[in-house]
Amino acid sequence: MLIEKYTSKWIKDFENLKNEISIWLQDLEFSIEHVGSTSVPNLDSKPIIDIDIIYSRSLEFEQIKLALEKAGYYHNGNQGIVDREVFKRNSSSTNEILDNVKHHLYICPINSKPLERHILSRNFLRKNEWARLKYQEMKYELAEKAKQDRKIYADLKELYVNDFIDTIIAEEKRTSNT
Numbered sequence: 709m710l711i712e713k714y715t716s717k718w719i720k721d722f723e724n725l726k727n728e729i730s731i732w733l734q735d736l737e738f739s740i741e742h743v744g745s746t747s748v749p750n751l752d753s754k755p756i757i758d759i760d761i762i763y764s765r766s767l768e769f770e771q772i773k774l775a776l777e778k779a780g781y782y783h784n785g786n787q788g789i790v791d792r793e794v795f796k797r798n799s800s801s802t803n804e805i806l807d808n809v810k811h812h813l814y815i816c817p818i819n820s821k822p823l824e825r826h827i828l829s830r831n832f833l834r835k836n837e838w839a840r841l842k843y844q845e846m847k848y849e850l851a852e853k854a855k856q857d858r859k860i861y862a863d864l865k866e867l868y869v870n871d872f873i874d875t876i877i878a879e880e881k882r883t884s885n886t
Contacts, residue, residue, distance in 0.1 A: 710851040710861055712755050718746040721809045722757050728805040729761070729813075732779040736771050738763050743826035744812070745847070748833045751840050752847065754858075757811040760826055764818045769793070772815055780806060781813065791820035829873050832880040839876050846872065 722742040729740065744758030745751050763769055773783055773793075780801025784794040795813040797806060816823035833840045846869055854860035 710754060710856045710858060711752050711847055714750050714752050718755070718757060722759070724805050725757060725759060725809055725811055728803065729779070732775045733772060736775065737768060738772060741827065743830050747830050748840060751833060752844050755810060757809060759811055759813050760823055761813070761815045762818050762823060763815070766817070769815060779803070789822050792816050792822035825877060828877045828880040832876040843872065
């Protein structure tokens, strides 16, 4: 199945990834956030940990990039999303944690719109059970429509889920400003 029942193991997986990545970035200024569905307790999800590494000064990106390359990642561009750089594992590198926990790794400047979107949607889903349940239902419906195909699912999610995420982000912004 594409979507799996929530497990608290995802939080532990994130912590392990964060700790391992932090070793490689130890002399740099950054923060690391667990984002995406696996960061929301009780939300069924694809078992892939989404991670945002956040930096505040532009020269830090190059330093982070170099450190991640030493850790066995390669820069895969922004994949069409401005202010969100994608990093993937090299097949020639080996690390017990980084190679055995499925994850997506993104690097974002602190003022990045994609980062803001990740944080606001995560926070809203954590605080609002109705939104979490609705989102979960949408994910299961799309996985079924996609016949459990990961690529088709991603395309459908892009088409059908973005409006819902935009709505909850707007609500999170509204309620956090009051």
